[in-house]
Amino acid sequence: MHNSILEKFTVEPLQQMRDSHTYRTMRLIESPEASRVTLRTTINEAPCEQILLASNSYLDLANVEELKQAMAKAVLDWGTGSGGARLTTGNKTPHQKLEAEIAKFKGEEAAITFNTGYMANVGTISALCGKNDFIFSDELNHASIIDGIRLSKAKCLVYKHNDLNDLERVIAEAQKSVSDFRGLIVTDAVFSMDGDLANLPELLRIAHTHGCLLMIDEAHATGVIGHTGRGLAEHYGCEHADVTVGTLSKAVACEGGFVVGKQQLIDYLRNKSRSFIFTTAMAPAVAAAACNNLKFIDAHPERVQQLQENVKFFCECLRYEGLTVPQTDSAIVPIVIGDEAAALNASAELQQRGLLIPAIRYPTVAKGQARLRASLMATHTREELKRAATVIAQVIKSTN
Ligand SMILES: Cc1ncc(COP(=O)(O)O)c(C=O)c1O
Structure with a gap:
Protein backbone atom coordinates (compact mmCIF):
# COMPACT_ATOMS: atom_id res chain seq x y z
CA MET A 1 0.00 0.00 0.00
CA HIS A 2 2.65 2.46 1.12
CA ASN A 3 4.93 1.65 -1.80
CA SER A 4 2.25 2.13 -4.38
CA ILE A 5 1.52 5.62 -3.04
CA LEU A 6 5.20 6.48 -3.27
CA GLU A 7 5.21 5.11 -6.83
CA LYS A 8 2.41 7.52 -7.77
CA PHE A 9 4.67 10.41 -6.83
CA THR A 10 7.93 9.17 -8.26
CA VAL A 11 7.81 6.54 -11.02
CA GLU A 12 6.66 8.67 -13.92
CA PRO A 13 8.90 11.70 -13.19
CA LEU A 14 11.92 9.42 -12.82
CA GLN A 15 11.17 7.71 -16.12
CA GLN A 16 10.69 11.07 -17.84
CA MET A 17 14.09 12.21 -16.58
CA ARG A 18 15.73 9.02 -17.82
CA ASP A 19 14.05 9.37 -21.23
CA SER A 20 15.15 12.98 -21.62
CA HIS A 21 18.75 12.33 -20.44
CA THR A 22 18.23 14.61 -17.44
CA TYR A 23 18.34 11.93 -14.71
CA ARG A 24 21.11 12.81 -12.27
CA THR A 25 23.63 10.63 -10.52
CA MET A 26 26.60 11.57 -8.37
CA ARG A 27 30.27 11.00 -9.03
CA LEU A 28 32.39 9.76 -6.17
CA ILE A 29 35.68 11.54 -5.57
CA GLU A 30 38.00 9.83 -3.13
CA SER A 31 40.44 12.68 -2.50
CA PRO A 32 40.17 16.27 -1.23
CA GLU A 33 39.07 19.04 -3.58
CA ALA A 34 42.18 20.17 -5.52
CA SER A 35 43.28 20.66 -9.13
CA ARG A 36 43.85 16.89 -9.43
CA VAL A 37 41.47 14.43 -7.83
CA THR A 38 40.96 10.69 -7.57
CA LEU A 39 37.72 9.61 -9.18
CA ARG A 40 35.94 6.31 -8.53
CA THR A 41 33.92 5.46 -11.64
CA THR A 42 32.53 2.06 -10.64
CA ILE A 43 33.07 -0.03 -7.58
CA ASN A 44 34.86 -2.69 -9.67
CA GLU A 45 37.26 -0.38 -11.43
CA ALA A 46 40.39 1.11 -9.93
CA PRO A 47 40.10 4.82 -9.04
CA CYS A 48 41.73 7.11 -11.60
CA GLU A 49 43.39 10.51 -11.41
CA GLN A 50 41.63 13.38 -13.16
CA ILE A 51 42.49 17.01 -13.79
CA LEU A 52 39.57 18.78 -12.14
CA LEU A 53 38.20 21.51 -14.40
CA ALA A 54 34.88 21.75 -12.64
CA SER A 55 35.43 23.08 -9.16
CA ASN A 56 34.03 26.18 -7.53
CA SER A 57 37.08 26.16 -5.27
CA TYR A 58 38.62 28.64 -7.70
CA LEU A 59 41.61 29.58 -5.57
CA ASP A 60 42.23 25.94 -4.63
CA LEU A 61 42.21 26.65 -0.89
CA ALA A 62 40.31 23.57 0.33
CA ASN A 63 43.44 21.49 0.79
CA VAL A 64 46.02 24.09 1.82
CA GLU A 65 47.99 22.74 4.79
CA GLU A 66 48.03 25.89 6.95
CA LEU A 67 44.26 26.41 6.44
CA LYS A 68 43.47 22.79 7.30
CA GLN A 69 45.62 23.07 10.44
CA ALA A 70 43.79 26.25 11.42
CA MET A 71 40.42 24.55 10.96
CA ALA A 72 41.56 21.52 12.98
CA LYS A 73 42.63 23.85 15.80
CA ALA A 74 39.27 25.61 15.65
CA VAL A 75 37.53 22.27 16.15
CA LEU A 76 39.70 21.64 19.22
CA ASP A 77 38.96 25.14 20.53
CA TRP A 78 35.25 25.29 19.71
CA GLY A 79 33.98 21.73 19.40
CA THR A 80 31.90 20.23 16.64
CA GLY A 81 28.65 22.17 16.70
CA SER A 82 27.12 25.50 17.74
CA GLY A 83 24.21 24.03 19.67
CA GLY A 84 21.70 26.79 18.97
CA ALA A 85 20.38 29.41 16.60
CA ARG A 86 22.32 32.68 16.34
CA LEU A 87 19.58 34.50 18.28
CA THR A 88 19.53 31.92 21.11
CA THR A 89 22.83 30.32 22.20
CA GLY A 90 24.56 29.65 18.87
CA ASN A 91 26.31 33.00 18.44
CA LYS A 92 29.96 32.37 19.32
CA THR A 93 33.07 34.50 19.00
CA PRO A 94 34.07 32.98 15.59
CA HIS A 95 30.70 34.01 14.07
CA GLN A 96 31.22 37.62 15.15
CA LYS A 97 34.82 37.63 13.92
CA LEU A 98 33.80 36.16 10.58
CA GLU A 99 31.17 38.83 10.01
CA ALA A 100 33.65 41.59 10.86
CA GLU A 101 36.19 40.06 8.46
CA ILE A 102 33.67 39.76 5.62
CA ALA A 103 32.59 43.40 6.04
CA LYS A 104 36.24 44.48 6.03
CA PHE A 105 37.11 42.36 2.98
CA LYS A 106 34.15 43.68 1.05
CA GLY A 107 34.68 47.27 2.19
CA GLU A 108 31.15 47.54 3.60
CA GLU A 109 29.67 48.69 6.92
CA ALA A 110 28.45 45.32 8.17
CA ALA A 111 27.83 41.67 7.33
CA ILE A 112 25.52 38.86 8.37
CA THR A 113 26.24 35.18 7.74
CA PHE A 114 23.88 32.35 6.84
CA ASN A 115 24.56 28.62 6.78
CA THR A 116 24.67 28.55 2.97
CA GLY A 117 24.57 30.97 0.07
CA TYR A 118 21.25 29.42 -0.88
CA MET A 119 19.82 30.40 2.50
CA ALA A 120 21.28 33.91 2.19
CA ASN A 121 19.41 34.53 -1.06
CA VAL A 122 16.17 32.94 0.04
CA GLY A 123 16.20 34.65 3.43
CA THR A 124 17.18 38.08 2.15
CA ILE A 125 14.71 38.40 -0.70
CA SER A 126 11.81 37.06 1.32
CA ALA A 127 12.66 39.37 4.23
CA LEU A 128 12.91 42.48 2.07
CA CYS A 129 9.92 41.97 -0.23
CA GLY A 130 6.27 41.10 0.22
CA LYS A 131 3.24 40.63 -1.97
CA ASN A 132 2.82 44.31 -2.83
CA ASP A 133 6.41 44.71 -4.02
CA PHE A 134 7.96 44.21 -7.44
CA ILE A 135 11.08 42.19 -8.07
CA PHE A 136 12.96 42.56 -11.36
CA SER A 137 14.99 39.43 -11.98
CA ASP A 138 17.48 38.52 -14.72
CA GLU A 139 16.23 35.46 -16.60
CA LEU A 140 19.44 33.54 -15.85
CA ASN A 141 19.49 34.16 -12.11
CA HIS A 142 20.46 31.29 -9.83
CA ALA A 143 17.78 28.95 -8.45
CA SER A 144 18.25 30.29 -4.92
CA ILE A 145 17.27 33.79 -6.10
CA ILE A 146 14.25 32.37 -7.89
CA ASP A 147 13.22 30.43 -4.79
CA GLY A 148 13.61 33.56 -2.64
CA ILE A 149 11.36 35.47 -5.01
CA ARG A 150 8.73 32.72 -4.90
CA LEU A 151 8.82 32.68 -1.12
CA SER A 152 8.42 36.46 -0.92
CA LYS A 153 5.17 36.32 -2.96
CA ALA A 154 6.22 39.61 -4.61
CA LYS A 155 5.26 40.35 -8.21
CA CYS A 156 8.17 39.12 -10.27
CA LEU A 157 9.04 40.58 -13.68
CA VAL A 158 11.80 38.69 -15.44
CA TYR A 159 13.99 40.70 -17.82
CA LYS A 160 16.08 39.33 -20.66
CA HIS A 161 19.54 38.23 -19.67
CA ASN A 162 21.80 41.26 -19.03
CA ASP A 163 19.47 43.36 -21.22
CA LEU A 164 19.22 46.67 -19.39
CA ASN A 165 16.79 48.19 -21.91
CA ASP A 166 14.46 45.33 -21.14
CA LEU A 167 14.99 45.93 -17.42
CA GLU A 168 13.99 49.60 -17.80
CA ARG A 169 10.98 48.53 -19.84
CA VAL A 170 9.67 46.17 -17.10
CA ILE A 171 10.35 48.74 -14.36
CA ALA A 172 8.34 51.36 -16.27
CA GLU A 173 5.53 48.86 -16.75
CA ALA A 174 5.44 48.10 -13.01
CA GLN A 175 5.62 51.77 -12.00
CA LYS A 176 2.63 52.59 -14.19
CA SER A 177 0.51 49.91 -12.56
CA VAL A 178 0.65 51.15 -8.93
CA SER A 179 0.75 54.44 -7.05
CA ASP A 180 2.86 53.20 -4.14
CA PHE A 181 5.81 51.52 -5.85
CA ARG A 182 8.61 49.53 -4.18
CA GLY A 183 10.99 47.55 -6.35
CA LEU A 184 14.06 45.33 -5.99
CA ILE A 185 16.37 44.56 -8.90
CA VAL A 186 18.21 41.29 -8.35
CA THR A 187 20.93 39.70 -10.40
CA ASP A 188 23.80 37.24 -10.27
CA ALA A 189 27.10 39.16 -10.34
CA VAL A 190 28.74 36.33 -12.29
CA PHE A 191 26.24 34.08 -14.04
CA SER A 192 26.94 30.60 -12.83
CA MET A 193 26.44 28.70 -16.08
CA ASP A 194 27.72 31.35 -18.54
CA GLY A 195 30.45 33.07 -16.58
CA ASP A 196 29.52 36.56 -17.81
CA LEU A 197 29.21 39.58 -15.50
CA ALA A 198 26.35 41.87 -14.58
CA ASN A 199 26.94 45.52 -15.51
CA LEU A 200 27.04 46.96 -11.99
CA PRO A 201 27.57 50.66 -12.88
CA GLU A 202 24.58 50.66 -15.24
CA LEU A 203 22.44 48.65 -12.83
CA LEU A 204 23.22 51.18 -10.08
CA ARG A 205 22.21 54.04 -12.36
CA ILE A 206 18.94 52.34 -13.33
CA ALA A 207 18.12 51.29 -9.77
CA HIS A 208 18.67 54.73 -8.35
CA THR A 209 16.96 56.58 -11.20
CA HIS A 210 13.85 54.47 -10.70
CA GLY A 211 13.94 54.35 -6.90
CA CYS A 212 14.68 50.60 -6.69
CA VAL A 245 25.08 38.43 -1.22
CA GLY A 246 27.97 36.00 -1.35
CA THR A 247 29.00 32.51 -0.42
CA LEU A 248 31.89 31.12 1.58
CA SER A 249 31.62 27.78 -0.23
CA LYS A 250 33.31 28.61 -3.53
CA ALA A 251 36.58 30.59 -3.75
CA VAL A 252 36.67 30.81 0.06
CA ALA A 253 36.58 26.98 0.08
CA CYS A 254 34.53 26.60 3.24
CA GLU A 255 30.79 26.80 3.91
CA GLY A 256 28.21 29.48 4.54
CA GLY A 257 26.60 32.48 2.87
CA PHE A 258 26.63 36.17 3.68
CA VAL A 259 25.07 39.53 3.02
CA VAL A 260 27.01 42.79 3.25
CA GLY A 261 25.75 46.35 3.15
CA LYS A 262 24.72 49.18 5.45
CA GLN A 263 24.37 48.44 9.17
CA GLN A 264 20.64 49.15 8.87
CA LEU A 265 20.24 46.40 6.26
CA ILE A 266 22.11 43.89 8.42
CA ASP A 267 20.08 44.82 11.54
CA TYR A 268 16.91 44.36 9.51
CA LEU A 269 17.93 40.92 8.20
CA ARG A 270 18.96 39.76 11.66
CA ASN A 271 15.41 40.51 12.78
CA LYS A 272 13.43 39.51 9.72
CA SER A 273 15.22 36.82 7.76
CA ARG A 274 13.65 33.46 8.53
CA SER A 275 16.52 31.38 7.12
CA PHE A 276 18.82 33.24 9.52
CA ILE A 277 16.53 33.07 12.56
CA PHE A 278 15.02 29.58 12.39
CA THR A 279 18.10 27.46 11.96
CA THR A 280 21.04 26.34 14.06
CA ALA A 281 24.12 28.53 13.63
CA MET A 282 26.94 27.08 11.56
CA ALA A 283 29.53 25.21 13.61
CA PRO A 284 31.91 27.77 15.19
CA ALA A 285 34.88 25.86 13.73
CA VAL A 286 33.40 26.36 10.26
CA ALA A 287 33.03 30.08 10.94
CA ALA A 288 36.64 30.23 12.18
CA ALA A 289 37.84 28.35 9.08
CA ALA A 290 35.93 30.63 6.71
CA CYS A 291 37.44 33.63 8.49
CA ASN A 292 40.97 32.22 8.18
CA ASN A 293 40.47 31.41 4.50
CA LEU A 294 39.20 34.91 3.81
CA LYS A 295 42.23 36.41 5.57
CA PHE A 296 44.42 34.15 3.43
CA ILE A 297 42.82 35.57 0.26
CA ASP A 298 43.36 39.08 1.61
CA ALA A 299 47.05 38.30 2.19
CA HIS A 300 47.54 36.55 -1.19
CA PRO A 301 46.10 38.71 -3.99
CA GLU A 302 48.64 37.08 -6.32
CA ARG A 303 46.55 33.92 -6.14
CA VAL A 304 43.53 35.79 -7.51
CA GLN A 305 45.69 37.22 -10.27
CA GLN A 306 47.07 33.77 -11.11
CA LEU A 307 43.51 32.52 -11.52
CA GLN A 308 42.70 35.43 -13.84
CA GLU A 309 45.81 34.71 -15.93
CA ASN A 310 44.90 31.02 -16.13
CA VAL A 311 41.43 31.87 -17.47
CA LYS A 312 42.88 34.13 -20.14
CA PHE A 313 45.43 31.49 -21.17
CA PHE A 314 42.87 28.66 -21.26
CA CYS A 315 40.44 30.67 -23.42
CA GLU A 316 43.29 31.49 -25.83
CA CYS A 317 44.17 27.79 -26.05
CA LEU A 318 40.54 26.83 -26.74
CA ARG A 319 40.26 29.48 -29.46
CA TYR A 320 43.55 28.32 -30.96
CA GLU A 321 41.96 24.86 -31.19
CA GLY A 322 39.06 26.36 -33.15
CA LEU A 323 36.44 26.41 -30.38
CA THR A 324 34.16 29.36 -29.74
CA VAL A 325 34.27 30.59 -26.17
CA PRO A 326 32.86 33.86 -24.90
CA GLN A 327 35.02 36.62 -23.44
CA THR A 328 35.00 35.98 -19.70
CA ASP A 329 36.35 37.84 -16.68
CA SER A 330 35.24 35.07 -14.33
CA ALA A 331 36.66 31.59 -13.74
CA ILE A 332 33.76 29.94 -15.59
CA VAL A 333 34.26 28.98 -19.23
CA PRO A 334 31.15 27.54 -20.89
CA ILE A 335 31.62 25.36 -23.96
CA VAL A 336 28.10 25.08 -25.35
CA ILE A 337 27.28 21.85 -27.20
CA GLY A 338 23.47 22.12 -27.38
CA ASP A 339 22.14 18.59 -27.37
CA GLU A 340 21.80 16.96 -23.92
CA ALA A 341 23.01 13.50 -24.99
CA ALA A 342 25.95 14.90 -26.99
CA ALA A 343 27.09 16.94 -23.98
CA LEU A 344 26.87 13.87 -21.76
CA ASN A 345 28.87 11.80 -24.27
CA ALA A 346 31.54 14.47 -24.53
CA SER A 347 31.86 14.68 -20.76
CA ALA A 348 32.14 10.88 -20.48
CA GLU A 349 34.81 10.78 -23.19
CA LEU A 350 36.78 13.56 -21.47
CA GLN A 351 36.66 11.57 -18.26
CA GLN A 352 38.15 8.58 -20.10
CA ARG A 353 40.98 10.88 -21.06
CA GLY A 354 41.60 12.18 -17.57
CA LEU A 355 39.63 15.43 -17.60
CA LEU A 356 36.74 16.00 -15.24
CA ILE A 357 34.36 18.53 -16.82
CA PRO A 358 30.66 17.84 -16.20
CA ALA A 359 27.92 18.29 -18.74
CA ILE A 360 25.38 20.82 -17.52
CA ARG A 361 21.88 20.13 -18.77
CA TYR A 362 18.26 21.12 -18.43
CA PRO A 363 16.87 22.19 -15.96
CA THR A 364 20.10 23.88 -14.80
CA VAL A 365 20.34 25.49 -18.25
CA ALA A 366 17.63 25.88 -20.91
CA LYS A 367 16.72 22.87 -23.08
CA GLY A 368 19.06 22.56 -26.07
CA GLN A 369 21.73 24.65 -24.31
CA ALA A 370 23.61 21.74 -22.74
CA ARG A 371 27.26 22.49 -22.25
CA LEU A 372 30.56 21.56 -20.80
CA ARG A 373 31.12 23.98 -17.97
CA ALA A 374 34.81 24.32 -17.34
CA SER A 375 35.89 26.21 -14.26
CA LEU A 376 39.48 27.00 -13.49
CA MET A 377 41.66 27.08 -10.43
CA ALA A 378 44.59 29.35 -9.62
CA THR A 379 46.82 26.27 -9.34
CA HIS A 380 46.20 24.67 -12.75
CA THR A 381 49.47 24.64 -14.62
CA ARG A 382 49.92 25.93 -18.15
CA GLU A 383 50.71 22.37 -19.31
CA GLU A 384 47.45 21.08 -17.81
CA LEU A 385 45.42 23.85 -19.40
CA LYS A 386 47.04 23.51 -22.83
CA ARG A 387 46.57 19.75 -22.86
CA ALA A 388 42.97 20.13 -21.65
CA ALA A 389 42.13 22.54 -24.48
CA THR A 390 43.57 20.15 -27.08
CA VAL A 391 41.69 17.14 -25.68
CA ILE A 392 38.40 19.08 -25.38
CA ALA A 393 38.63 20.16 -29.03
CA GLN A 394 39.40 16.60 -30.16
CA VAL A 395 36.51 15.16 -28.16
CA ILE A 396 33.99 17.75 -29.35
CA LYS A 397 34.99 17.20 -32.96
CA SER A 398 34.75 13.41 -32.59
CA THR A 399 31.39 13.38 -30.75
CA ASN A 400 29.67 15.84 -33.12
C1 LIG B 1 24.96 32.25 -8.09
C2 LIG B 1 24.84 31.36 -6.90
N1 LIG B 1 24.23 31.83 -5.80
C3 LIG B 1 24.10 31.08 -4.69
C4 LIG B 1 24.58 29.80 -4.65
C5 LIG B 1 24.39 29.01 -3.40
O1 LIG B 1 25.53 29.03 -2.61
P1 LIG B 1 25.82 27.84 -1.57
O2 LIG B 1 26.43 26.73 -2.34
O3 LIG B 1 26.73 28.43 -0.57
O4 LIG B 1 24.49 27.46 -1.01
C6 LIG B 1 25.21 29.25 -5.78
C7 LIG B 1 25.77 27.89 -5.83
O5 LIG B 1 25.76 27.04 -5.09
C8 LIG B 1 25.35 30.05 -6.93
O6 LIG B 1 25.93 29.56 -8.01
Missing part, protein backbone atom coordinates in the same frame (compact mmCIF):
# COMPACT_ATOMS: atom_id res chain seq x y z
CA LEU A 213 16.97 48.66 -4.39
CA LEU A 214 19.76 46.76 -6.15
CA MET A 215 20.83 43.32 -4.95
CA ILE A 216 23.67 41.32 -6.50
CA ASP A 217 24.77 37.78 -5.76
CA GLU A 218 28.56 37.55 -5.74
CA ALA A 219 28.73 33.78 -5.21
CA HIS A 220 31.12 33.35 -8.15
CA ALA A 221 32.66 36.83 -7.89
CA THR A 222 34.10 36.82 -4.37
CA GLY A 223 37.79 35.89 -4.52
CA VAL A 224 37.65 35.91 -8.33
CA ILE A 225 36.58 39.27 -9.76
CA GLY A 226 38.57 42.47 -9.28
CA HIS A 227 42.32 42.81 -8.87
CA THR A 228 42.21 41.46 -5.30
CA GLY A 229 39.03 39.39 -5.59
CA ARG A 230 36.69 41.79 -3.84
CA GLY A 231 34.05 41.53 -6.52
CA LEU A 232 32.23 43.66 -9.07
CA ALA A 233 32.63 47.03 -7.34
CA GLU A 234 36.40 46.57 -7.42
CA HIS A 235 36.31 45.34 -11.03
CA TYR A 236 34.31 48.32 -12.30
CA GLY A 237 35.66 50.86 -9.82
CA CYS A 238 32.12 51.83 -8.81
CA GLU A 239 30.07 51.88 -5.62
CA HIS A 240 28.53 48.76 -4.10
CA ALA A 241 25.03 47.47 -4.71
CA ASP A 242 22.59 48.18 -1.87
CA VAL A 243 22.54 44.48 -1.00
CA THR A 244 25.44 42.14 -1.80
